Amino acid sequence: MVRKTIKVNYLARVEGEGAFKVVVRDGVVESAELSIFEPPRFFEALLRGRAYSEAPDITARICGICPVAYQMSSVHAMEQALGVQVTGPLRDLRRLLYCGEWIESHTLHVYMLHAPDFLGYEGAIDMARDHGDAVRRGLALKKAGNEILTLLGGREIHPINVRVGGFYRVPTRRELQPLAEKMKWARDAALETVRWVASFDFPDNERDYELVALSHPDEYPFNEGRIVSNRGLDITSDAYDLHFEESHVERSTALHSRLRERGAYLVGPLARYSLNFSRLSPMAQQAAREAGLGIVCANPYRSIIVRAVEALYACDEALRIIDAYQPPDQPAVQIEPRAGVGCAATEAPRGLLYHRYRLEADGSIAEARIVPPTSQNQASIEADLASFVGQWLDLPDDQLRHRCEQTVRNYDPCISCSTHFLRLELDRG
Amino acid sequence: MAAVRRKPRLAVWKFASCDGCQLTLLDCEDELLAVAEALDIAYFPEATRAAVKGCYDLSLVEGSITTTHDAERIQDVRRRSRALITIGACATSGGIQALRNFADVREYAQVVYARPDYIHSLATSTAIADHVPVDFELRGCPINKRQLVEVISAFLVGRRPVTPAHSVCIECKLRGNVCVTVAHGTPCLGPVTHAGCDAICPSYDRGCYGCYGPMESPNAPALSAKLGELGMGQRDLTRIYRTFNAGSPAFRKESERNGP
The missing domain is CATH 3.40.50.700 (NADH:ubiquinone oxidoreductase-like, 20kDa subunit)
Incomplete structure (x- = not known):
């Protein structure tokens, strides 16, 4: 019996600390395990007893890469619990802020974390030696996304201007205008990005995923919509717990999220794109077609193109919002604390992010639950490894290991979102 | 050579x-x-x-x-x-x-x-x-x-970094911000918080929430008395010092002085 174990003990170019192990026996993949050794930080426990108004600032600290996603899911869940709705220009500004995070986060992943796999470099700084123009374009595009976050949120990481009910201070039309010029440049750079990544070589690997994303009748989803899938799931976020469950698996000791009825599923760019292609702007749709994407994409390696298309869409959408913006009368809707339960899912760059809170009468948090996207994608990441590794077994060890790493990086896993992740102890049986 | x-x-x-x-x-x-x-x-x-x-x-x-x-x-x-x-x-x-x-x-x-x-x-x-x-x-x-x-x-x-240890208040003055506490009665941790952010929160009509931790020589009890006058109860006072720098000695001590 020939047994071979491929191990990477510290996965590079992902956010947070993770590792994986694939066991192959007689040419057959026996097991594939993604492990997370991010120390737990117990957010759901430490949120108890805090004021409802503190949730956006505290939950932002779950992830420095996608703090806006945590702020958005928390404010929407709180607003549902408190019986208020944020509409009009305040809603548009939230969408604009999310555009900034998508541009920043997607561009970081495309240029600095993922492209080096396709072009054969250890990282973007290496890659800059031969692809200096591309790396500089990536950095400038990332910066353009960050400028939205800085102007509207106060800073790039852990923005300070988001509150339950709206914002602390809203910009004037004039303050937003300089962003429009930046976004016009950014849109061109994003289009070039789509063309650049479309020229990479992609392994021909597709899988039949259950794709889960928000879907909204009028817009590509950021903040609102029903949770839908390509296998007939179509629910509001209130029904999330009826359809999804998390299990604490002894083998990996990380919480895995599954659909109660059908098991593993996939969230993130592939799912959003495949379920919402018709809601992309015409420019983004055209760029996707030219890049060779169909209206559905089930090849996880091509997620780099989908991220580039989504970044392009986010630039286009940011421009639309800035052009149409008329400042609201008040920076936030008035809130009266009350007891209640609220939940919401929004689209973090990496996929669906679900929050649920129960509040006491004085607005203190009695219970909190947070399901980050990477927790939901764990089962699909492992299934990808199990299903793809077999075809690469002839490769030398270091190349094989690199292919496995790339397969994990397809998901842009954000392991720092560690509310649900713990130390791994492998069962060696 | x-x-x-x-x-x-x-x-x-x-x-x-x-x-x-x-x-x-x-x-x-x-x-x-x-x-x-x-x-x-x-x-x-x-x-x-x-x-x-x-x-x-x-x-x-x-x-x-x-x-x-x-x-x-x-x-x-x-x-x-x-x-x-x-x-x-x-x-x-x-x-x-x-x-x-x-x-x-x-x-x-x-x-x-x-x-x-x-x-x-x-x-x-x-x-x-x-x-x-x-x-x-x-x-x-x-x-x-x-x-x-x-x-x-x-x-x-090979030199020491220049990162001022004064409070966020000084940064507000440098930016020409109107004091959110004095002008609007907004609770603000600026007087006890270490500079470095360029007073972002007050610039966005919000009180500082202390994410840079305590300044070099904070007088937190005096600030707590002022925040109390603005209507903050003990529970809120405990919460406000107990966030991202809850473990720093000055903020820990002040949070414990105000509650369990």
Whole structure:
């Protein structure tokens, strides 16, 4: 019996600390395990007893890469619990802020974390030696996304201007205008990005995923919509717990999220794109077609193109919002604390992010639950490894290991979102 | 012939954290390639697979110590680092996860996990300086990009970084902000909070929430009395000092003075 174990003990170019192990026996993949050794930080426990108004600032600290996603899911869940709705220009500004995070986060992943796999470099700084123009374009595009976050949120990481009910201070039309010029440049750079990544070589690997994303009748989803899938799931976020469950698996000791009825599923760019292609702007749709994407994409390696298309869409959408913006009368809707339960899912760059809170009468948090996207994608990441590794077994060890790493990086896993992740102890049986 | 001088080796380490402070280095979009010219980025797993083993001239450490494994790992990092600089509130005061220091971590584990017996976590989240000598601490949740570039530049020429230790109030004055507390009665931690953010919150009509931690010589009881006059009860006072720098001695003490 020939047994071979491929191990990477510290996965590079992902956010947070993770590792994986694939066991192959007689040419057959026996097991594939993604492990997370991010120390737990117990957010759901430490949120108890805090004021409802503190949730956006505290939950932002779950992830420095996608703090806006945590702020958005928390404010929407709180607003549902408190019986208020944020509409009009305040809603548009939230969408604009999310555009900034998508541009920043997607561009970081495309240029600095993922492209080096396709072009054969250890990282973007290496890659800059031969692809200096591309790396500089990536950095400038990332910066353009960050400028939205800085102007509207106060800073790039852990923005300070988001509150339950709206914002602390809203910009004037004039303050937003300089962003429009930046976004016009950014849109061109994003289009070039789509063309650049479309020229990479992609392994021909597709899988039949259950794709889960928000879907909204009028817009590509950021903040609102029903949770839908390509296998007939179509629910509001209130029904999330009826359809999804998390299990604490002894083998990996990380919480895995599954659909109660059908098991593993996939969230993130592939799912959003495949379920919402018709809601992309015409420019983004055209760029996707030219890049060779169909209206559905089930090849996880091509997620780099989908991220580039989504970044392009986010630039286009940011421009639309800035052009149409008329400042609201008040920076936030008035809130009266009350007891209640609220939940919401929004689209973090990496996929669906679900929050649920129960509040006491004085607005203190009695219970909190947070399901980050990477927790939901764990089962699909492992299934990808199990299903793809077999075809690469002839490769030398270091190349094989690199292919496995790339397969994990397809998901842009954000392991720092560690509310649900713990130390791994492998069962060696 | 003069010997070619080796570029100083930089390592970036992560402990319990959100990754935001190390991301700040990648957010230096205009400076990153120049930093990579001046320093050999020898270990930075978030950015590159390449890893140089051995010792490093400058280690940037993000995150707090929350496990026995990490308590051992930081000793190893210290041994292999000529200069060790902590970046951010987690590394400097334990971060938001230090709220466990005021609670029972076993109860926390039961709330979050179905099988708390699988969890191996220390009862406290502590700053790096509680475990090893630290050469410099850069404050903030997250750190400021401009200050990070200053810290790296100062290291390269062998001087102390210029990062003022005064309060956020001074930054408000420098920006010409109207005081949100005096003018609008908005509770603000600016008088006791370490400068470095450029007074972002008051510039957005919001009170400072102390994410840079205490300034050098804070008079927190005097501020609490003022906040009390503005209508904050004891519970709110405890909460306001107990966030991202809850583990810093000055904020911990003041939060405990106001509540359990």
